[in-house]
Amino acid sequence: MSLTLSEVEHIAELARLKLTDEEKDRFRQQLSEILEYAARLQAVDTSQIPPTAAKPAAVVRSVLRPDVPEPCLELKDVLANAPQSEDDQFRVPPVLEQEP
Amino acid sequence: MSDLTGLGVRQCLEALGRGDCSSRELTLAFLERSQRLEPDVHAFITPTPELALQMADAADRRRQAWKRDDKSQPLPGLLGLPLAIKDVLALQGVRCTCGSRILENFVPPYTSTAVQHLLDAGVVVTGKTNMDEFAMGSSTENSGYGPTRNPWDLTRVPGGSSGGSAAAVAGRMVPAALGSDTGGSVRQPASFCGVTGIKPTYGRVSRYGLVAFGSSLDTVGVLAHSAEDAALIFTHLAGYDPRDATSIDVPVPEIALHRQDGSLAGLRVGVPDEYFISGIQPEVEAAIRQAIEVLHGLGAEIKPVRLPHTGEALPVYYLIAPAEASANLARYDGVRYGLREPADSVQEIFFNSRGKGFGAEVKRRIMLGTYALSAGYYDAYYGQAQRVRTLIKDDFAQAFQEVDVIAAPVAPSTAFKLGEHSDDPLAMYLEDVFTLPANLAGVPGLAFPVGFDQHGLPVGMQLMGAHFHEDLLFQVGHAYQNVTGWHTCTPALLWV
Numbered sequence: 001m002s003l004t005l006s007e008v009e010h011i012a013e014l015a016r017l018k019l020t021d022e023e024k025d026r027f028r029q030q031l032s033e034i035l036e037y038a039a040r041l042q043a044v045d046t047s048q049i050p051p052t053a054a055k056p057a058a059v060v061r062s063v064l065r066p067d068v069p070e071p072c073l074e075l076k077d078v079l080a081n082a083p084q085s086e087d088d089q090f091r092v093p094p095v096l097e098q099e100p
Numbered sequence: 101m102s103d104l105t106g107l108g109v110r111q112c113l114e115a116l117g118r119g120d121c122s123s124r125e126l127t128l129a130f131l132e133r134s135q136r137l138e139p140d141v142h143a144f145i146t147p148t149p150e151l152a153l154q155m156a157d158a159a160d161r162r163r164q165a166w167k168r169d170d171k172s173q174p175l176p177g178l179l180g181l182p183l184a185i186k187d188v189l190a191l192q193g194v195r196c197t198c199g200s201r202i203l204e205n206f207v208p209p210y211t212s213t214a215v216q217h218l219l220d221a222g223v224v225v226t227g228k229t230n231m232d233e234f235a236m237g238s239s240t241e242n243s244g245y246g247p248t249r250n251p252w253d254l255t256r257v258p259g260g261s262s263g264g265s266a267a268a269v270a271g272r273m274v275p276a277a278l279g280s281d282t283g284g285s286v287r288q289p290a291s292f293c294g295v296t297g298i299k300p301t302y303g304r305v306s307r308y309g310l311v312a313f314g315s316s317l318d319t320v321g322v323l324a325h326s327a328e329d330a331a332l333i334f335t336h337l338a339g340y341d342p343r344d345a346t347s348i349d350v351p352v353p354e355i356a357l358h359r360q361d362g363s364l365a366g367l368r369v370g371v372p373d374e375y376f377i378s379g380i381q382p383e384v385e386a387a388i389r390q391a392i393e394v395l396h397g398l399g400a401e402i403k404p405v406r407l408p409h410t411g412e413a414l415p416v417y418y419l420i421a422p423a424e425a426s427a428n429l430a431r432y433d434g435v436r437y438g439l440r441e442p443a444d445s446v447q448e449i450f451f452n453s454r455g456k457g458f459g460a461e462v463k464r465r466i467m468l469g470t471y472a473l474s475a476g477y478y479d480a481y482y483g484q485a486q487r488v489r490t491l492i493k494d495d496f497a498q499a500f501q502e503v504d505v506i507a508a509p510v511a512p513s514t515a516f517k518l519g520e521h522s523d524d525p526l527a528m529y530l531e532d533v534f535t536l537p538a539n540l541a542g543v544p545g546l547a548f549p550v551g552f553d554q555h556g557l558p559v560g561m562q563l564m565g566a567h568f569h570e571d572l573l574f575q576v577g578h579a580y581q582n583v584t585g586w587h588t589c590t591p592a593l594l595w596v
Contacts, residue, residue, distance in 0.1 A: 008467070015426060015470040016433070016447075017463055018455030027467055030525055034468060037526060038415040041484050044491070051486030052316075052493060052540075063345040077209035083440035090436055092446045 001036040003028050104129035105272040109181060109329035112275050116163070116180045123156040123163075123180030127224050130182045134226065134273040137593065140254055143268040145187045145197055145245050147227035155224040156180060162222070177336060179222030184268045184277040187228035188235055189215050189320065190309040194225075198311040199233040199261075201244040202432050202439045202457025212309020213341045214278065214320045221336040226274055230264030233459045234429065235285055235313045237261050238531040239521070242461045247518060250293060251591040252557055256515040259289030262323065266293035269323045272594060276324035276333050282314045283417055284510070284535025286321035287547035291510035291560025294549040296577065296587060297323045298330045301567045302542035303348035306341030312428040314421040315346070317539040326587050327548060327577030331355045334570065348568075355571050357578045363399040364579050370405030370503030375534055381513040387551030387559040388509050391580065395507065398579055405503050407495045410537055412488050417536040418529055419472045419485035425462075426469030432457065464525060489540050496541040500566040505576055507563055509534055510547045514557035538564050546573035549586040558586070 008028045012019050019027070075088055084091040104126050107115060115121050131149050138144065159180035166175055190196050190208035197203045211219065219225075232242035240248040240263025248263045250256040251271040258267040262279030266289035269277050279286040281299035290297030298321050305320040312318065320337065324330040340349040371392060376385055396402050434440035434453030441452035458466070472481035499506060511531055521528040538545040543564050550561040565573045581587050 003471075011467050011471050011474065014474060015466050016430075016450040016454055017458070017466060018451040019463070023460075023463070027464060030464060031468055031471065033526055034418060034529075035471070035481075038419055038481065038485075041412060041415050041419075041488055042480070044409075044412060044484075044488050046484060046487035046491070049487045049490050051483060052489040065342055073209050078436075080209065081206055081437035083434060083437075092435055092449065093444055095446050 001039055002032045003035070105133045107275060108325040109275050109332050112181055113178065113332070123159040123224060124153060126180065127152050127156040127182045127226065130226060130272075130274055133271070134268070137251070137271045137273060140249060140593070141251055141267050141271055142246055142248050143229055143264040143271065143273060144184070144227040145199065145230050145243070145264070146195055148194055148225055149227075151194065152182065152224050152226045156182075159222055159224060176220065176222035178218065178333070181223050181276075182226050182274050183218065183223040184227050184229050184265060184274040185215060185225060186231055186262050186265050186277065186279045188231060188280050188311045189278060190311075191215050191225065191228070194228060196228065196311070197245065198235070199231040199243040199245065200457065200459070200462070202453070204244075204439065206437055208309070210309065213306035213343060214310065214337050217336050217339065218278075218333070229262070229268055229277060232261035232263070233462050234311065234425070235261040235280055235282055236425070236461050236465055238284070238288055238528055239516070239518075240264060240289070241518060241522060242459055244459055249518070250515050251593050252294060253515065253555065254593070256517055256557070257292065259292035259511075259515065261285040261289075263289045265323045266290055266295055266297070269293065269295045269325065270591060272590065276322060276329055279321050279323050280310060281319050281321045281539065282317045283421060283539050284532045286323060287510050287535050287545055287560070287562050288531065290323055290547040291549070291558065292515040294558030294560075294586070294589060294591075295323050296326050296330050296546070296548040297321060298334055298570065298573070299538060299545045300334065300338060300570055301544045302539075303346050304544070304568065304570070305337050306339070306344040306347045308341055308343040314424040315428060316424060317421060319539070326581050327546060327574045328357055328581070330546070331357065331574040331578075334574075350568055353571050355574055357575055364395060364576065365399035367400040367505070367576065368503040369395050369400045369402050370499055370506040371402060372405050372407045372410065372499070372506060372508060374407050374410035375508035379512060380509060381553065383553040384509050384511075384513060384559050388507070388561050391550035391561050392507050394580055394584060395576065398583065403503055405499045405506060407499055407506075407537065409488065409491045409495050413492055413537040413540055414529060414533050416485045416488050416492065416540060417532070418468070419481050420489065420540070422465040422469030423472045423482050424469065426466045426473065429462070429466055461525070492537055493541045496537070496543055496564075504572060505563045505565050507561060510560040510562045511535070514553045514555070514559055534562070543567055544570045544573055546570075546577050548577050548581065549589070550584070551586060
């Protein structure tokens with residue numbers, strides 16, 4: 001299992017990560033090594049085995065709650081951590097104009 | 101009283117209850133100790149001494165008022181107890197970095213349920229502890245704020261990712277601290293630092309306000325000096341929370357630490373061969389075997405038990421946890437909170453902020469998880485991992501038909517040197533080989549010290565139990581600690 005540089009760049013694109021050339025090269029090697037190790041799972045026969053659901057099976061119940069309005073965070077508290085905000089909204093550079 | 105920092109949780113609460121000391125005196129003693137050791141140990145990212153003293157004074161006033169007039173209502177169970185919180189849990193108004201530069205200036209607008217339960221019980225928060233960035237790591241070297249050092253040997257790591265909490269407890273900077281455990285992050289640092297740590301059943305403690313890493317694996321746990329102390333905190337921490345859809349609505353038992361006759365008669369302890377593999381440090385194996393003999397001497401029946409898919413746990417974990425992490429960490433986009441690298445487009449903001457804000461291990465795992473979930477590879481990697489995970493869970497279900505608890509090493513070796521694994525991620529992942537299975541199966545685990553190696557470094561054993569059987573783990577740990585003294589040993593750093 002050996003990743004190519006273009007595969008690494010594709011994954012970084014999907015993950016929205018800007019990587020340096022040095023990082024790309026290092027991750028290519030390290031991820032190849034880790035995936036090689038993980039490949040041992042292919043040897044396990046799971047043809048009759050269902051995938052694990054997230055919860056332990058001991059208690060099964062509906063996690064849906066009644067759709068009732070409850071108090072929520074104050075707008076000013078939510079915006080307090082925003083890198084940029086304006087008029088009670090998060091501010092970002094134009095989105096649509098930048099698309100090709 | 102001479103040295104208040106020598107007190108554990110129960111002893112602190114008793115001293116406060118008798119009026120031997122005030123919460124302010126107790127808190128000051130721990131703060132002074134922290135101040136003295138911090139230049140060497142660096143257990144905290146954000147110490148909160150002023151907040152702690154305010155909380156301590158409030159606790160003292162409350163106790164005074166209660167003594168004076170209103171004794172009808174019982175006082176909160178942990179009133180005035182100093183405690184540190186891993187920087188992965190939100191406390192309103194105190195910055196929460198999760199060990200990452202991407203959250204360097206993030207001040208949460210709300211408090212996590214786990215922390216709120218402890219605030220309601222009256223604890224005094226002395227600070228937010230250091231950790232591997234986003235809890236990804238086994239040494240605390242991946243922190244964006246510099247590594248924590250092990251109080252037993254400052255050239256060695258405290259384990260991770262709750263390394264700051266473990267070091268703070270071992271250095272007696274606090275009597276107890278909160279941690280989180282996604283793949284061993286409470287138990288492994290507890291083992292490396294010679295303290296006791298509980299990883300509860302998945303769903304037992306609310307994850308609301310816990311910075312998400314691997315959502316099907318994340319648990320909130322406690323590090324303290326003894327099983328009894330950890331249990332005292334755990335009973336306040338646990339409970340159903342409608343704000344966490346994976347929180348489970350089962351009653352939290354009153355923890356009776358002593359089994360009926362004080363012995364372990366009738367208890368079946370399973371010992372899995374799969375956890376005594378070649379490559380385990382001989383002194384670790386010897387200490388674990390000896391500890392199992394102690395349990396036998398207390399009346400427990402020791403039985404071999406099989407967990408045949410143990411060897412697959414590591415590759416399963418290192419596909420599932422990164423896959424979940426890659427989805428969870430998509431939220432750090434530089435738009436609503438966290439680091440923003442200025443750019444001309446939103447797309448560039450995403451790429452540049454994440455490229456700059458995340459450290460190497462976090463990027464590595466996001467890449468790995470993104471790959472495992474990507475088109476064409478999903479079934480071969482993530483799908484297969486989820487199916488093998490079922491086999492690992494079934495192993496535990498089968499084993500708990502035959503035994504009540506499983507005893508095993510926490511880690512293959514004692515604390516390693518800083519920098520020892522820093523260029524080899526796979527070698528670092530192998531440190532987690534014995535702790536990952538409990539997370540994959542969702543079962544609880546209790547780690548506690550059972551000896552030392554030739555370098556004077558603590559060795560930890562873990563007991564794993566069936567879902568929701570934390571009480572049994574505490575009882576067995578307590579019975580062991582009643583007849584042994586490992587948990588009372590302190591690092592030479594504290595003797596001066």
